Amino acid sequence: MTKVLKPQDFAGDSHELAPALIGAILLVNGVGGRIVETEAYDRADPASHSFSGPTPRNQAMFGPPGRAYVYRSYGIHWCLNFVCREEGHGAGVLIRAIEPLQGIDLMRARRGLEDLRLLCSGPGRVGQALAITHELNGCRLDRPPFQVLPAPEKTPVVAGPRIGISKAMELHWRFGLSGSRYLSRNFL
């Protein structure tokens, strides 16, 4: 019986939780794999959706930690975040890439793609492969359909600038599993 991460495990700062989640297992209805890339976002961070305070879209970020914040990206993709820190703070960790491990055939069917390497290597791709939609916004991560298992003690993590943002580029809040071939992009 493997222990799942509980809400209190998500109570830390986003830039501390994001690297700690590298190597953790994320499953949605039993489908998913190992988290190999994350990014941290914070209320005091101009690049964060929560920077300007609560709005209808980002309300989940201001709710209790240990829940999902799901948003639509570019009108096309669904992206998954883990809400962290204490309730009302508006911090979260974006799940940018996972290494496919379970339900691979189903993920291939959802993505219309064979290549393992392209299956979940990007936040929009993760959303499509795991069938993430707005219905999961605000849902607890320690209950079905979610399952999040902790990362091993020794997990080599690398950091770098976040991707696709135009503000706060100096914050190196993108984290990856060192040497993984399932990253959305390599680290310099």
Added chain:
DNA sequence: CGAACGATTAGCT
């Protein structure tokens, strides 16, 4: 009420 803009991706040059 209108307009600009994305925490992106796939496909083409």
Added chain:
DNA sequence: GCTAATCGTTCGA
């Protein structure tokens, strides 16, 4: 490397 696709959210008038 460059750009279209596509639409909800946010902000200014």
